[in-house]
Amino acid sequence: MAAHDVMPDVELFQPLTVEDAVALAERLGGNGWILAGGQDTYGWLKDRAKQPTTMVDLGSIESLQGIEETRSGIRIGAMTTLRDLSRHPTIRDHYALLAEAADQVASPQIRNQGTIGGNVAQDTRCWYYRRGLACYRAGGNICYADTPDGMNREHAIFGASRCVAVSPSDTATALVALDATMVIQSSNGTRSIPAERFFVSPAVNITHMTVLRDGDILTHIELPDTWAGADFYFEKVADRNVWDFALVSIAGAMRIEGGTIRQARFVCGAVECVPRRLIEVERAVIGKPRNEATANSVAALASRDAQPLNYNQFKAPLMENLVKRALRA
Numbered sequence: 558m559a560a561h562d563v564m565p566d567v568e569l570f571q572p573l574t575v576e577d578a579v580a581l582a583e584r585l586g587g588n589g590w591i592l593a594g595g596q597d598t599y600g601w602l603k604d605r606a607k608q609p610t611t612m613v614d615l616g617s618i619e620s621l622q623g624i625e626e627t628r629s630g631i632r633i634g635a636m637t638t639l640r641d642l643s644r645h646p647t648i649r650d651h652y653a654l655l656a657e658a659a660d661q662v663a664s665p666q667i668r669n670q671g672t673i674g675g676n677v678a679q680d681t682r683c684w685y686y687r688r689g690l691a692c693y694r695a696g697g698n699i700c701y702a703d704t705p706d707g708m709n710r711e712h713a714i715f716g717a718s719r720c721v722a723v724s725p726s727d728t729a730t731a732l733v734a735l736d737a738t739m740v741i742q743s744s745n746g747t748r749s750i751p752a753e754r755f756f757v758s759p760a761v762n763i764t765h766m767t768v769l770r771d772g773d774i775l776t777h778i779e780l781p782d783t784w785a786g787a788d789f790y791f792e793k794v795a796d797r798n799v800w801d802f803a804l805v806s807i808a809g810a811m812r813i814e815g816g817t818i819r820q821a822r823f824v825c826g827a828v829e830c831v832p833r834r835l836i837e838v839e840r841a842v843i844g845k846p847r848n849e850a851t852a853n854s855v856a857a858l859a860s861r862d863a864q865p866l867n868y869n870q871f872k873a874p875l876m877e878n879l880v881k882r883a884l885r886a
Contacts, residue, residue, distance in 0.1 A: 565602060568611040575620060575742055575776055581613045583744040583772040589613055591774060593636060593675030596667055601680075606689040621674075621776055624648065631780040635674025639728070640665070642673055652780055654789035654808055658731035661791070661806075664799045674775045677729050677739075677755070678767055681722035681830075682802055683712065693719040693763055702866070709866040711804065714873060715829040718760035721866065723827045727793060729756060730808035730826040733834065735784050740777040741769065749779070756831035766830070784810045784822070788847070790883040793826075794875060803827040805872050807879040811847065818842045818851075823880065825859070828872055835859050838880055852884035 567590075572578040582589055590609035592598055593616075601607040615621055621636035624645050631647065642648060643660040662668055662676060681687075681694070683702060691697030702709040703721045712721040729752070732739075737752040755767055769775060790809040795801040806826035812819045821842050823835040837858040845851040859880045860873035 565608060567602075567609060569614060570611065571614045571617050573617055575618055575774065578613055578615060578618060578774055579742055579744055579772070582774055585611050585613070586771045589771070591615065593678070594638070594671040595675070596663070596671045597675060597679040600687070606687055615674075615774070627779070629779075630782040630785065633673060633778045633780070635775045635777060636672050637674075639668040639671045639673060639676060643668065651785040652735060654734060654784075654791050654810055655728065655731045655780070657789070657791040658728045658793075658806075658808060661793045662727045663801075667800070673728060673778060677726050677732065677778075678769060678775060679725060680766055682725045683722035684708075686722060694722060694759070696764070705867070707866070708868065710868040711802070711827065712866055712869055713829050714860075714863040714865045714869060715833055716758050716760070716831070717864065718758060718763070720759040720763055720830065722759075723830055724756055724766060724832060725802045725827075726832075727803060727806065727826065730806055730824040730832045731791060732778065732780075733832045734808040734810045734822045734824045735780050736822070738779040738781070739775060740779060741773050742776045743772045743774070747776075752778075753832070753834065758830050784812075787812050787820075790886050792879055792882060794879070805875045805879060807876075807883055808832075809883040811842075813847055816846050818845055818847055823859075823883065825876055825879070828863075828876060835880065837861065842884065847884055849885055852881040855884070856880045 570581050588610050590612045592612045592614045621634040623634050625632050639659045639662050643656045649656045685692050685701035686694050693700050702712050713723050732752040739750050739755045741748050788811045793803045793806040803826050808824045810822045821839045823838050825833045838855050841855040856877040859876040863873045
């Protein structure tokens with residue numbers, strides 16, 4: 558049997574409380590691997606690109622599962638599966654943007670096992686990096702995707718800083734659009750971070766996609782009632798309808814009064830290392846009707862300052878078209 562067909566030896570811990578999980582994460586440090594749904598983890602193990610010696614499985618911690626209403630919105634356990642999230646009546650009725658994004662992840666089988674916490678914390682899918690090449694993100698001194706011969710169709714057109722990889726999370730764009738808060742626990746206590754700052758660019762830290770560090774555990778995601786019941790739009794463009802990552806996606810939230818847009822948030826995925834807020838578009842639509850004329854007048858703002866690579870020039874006009882579709886719907 559080939560070596561890659563055999564699971565590597567890994568010590569497994571299955572704590573029952575967040576406190577025990579945090580203690581293990583603190584003690585193990587860089588040798589520990591926090592396991593959520595496992596969909597990203599097992600790919601790393603199969604390819605031998607990463608070889609953790611110890612795993613901390615969060616699957617038995619009941620307090621990290623489920624969705625509850627709070628005085629100011631919704632609180633989602635990080636171990637809530639994508640399937641449960643997409644089908645939860647409160648999420649579907651009041652935060653349909655997130656339900657739709659969760660329902661677009663991969664395939665039904667993946668959504669049955671994958672979790673919201675794992676989806677936002679997963680590593681980039683750049684194939685050069687995933688295959689263990691010594692690129693900048695892996696500690697080397699080159700970005701293989703950003704070379705004259707690099708294959709970069711799926712990579713960034715904004716925010717490149719040595720690395721041009723993008724965040725693969727479908728739910729991340731919706732969470733940023735909904736102004737979510739990520740709750741993180743460590744041995745130093747609990748801290749809450751806006752979703753927009755949870756994801757980090759390579760200019761901030763080229764070896765991490767999020768603010769999570771050794772000893773940190775994402776425990777919950779909080780949605781404020783700010784955008785509950787708003788007009789939403791989500792669309793993901795991918796090569797295949799299932800089991801594929803976005804080429805470009807958009808998550809939009811709008812408050813419309815008397816036919817006029819009073820508030821707006823637009824976020825694109827797969828165009829930058831982090832979910833990209835379209836702030837210029839948001840400002841431009843305030844006070845305007847949600848119609849064809851508005852869509853046509855602001856769409857070009859979405860791709861302003863884009864710097865496409867050899868094979869992903871299509872992403873800029875695709876962003877503009879998605880903005881138009883969000884405003885026409």
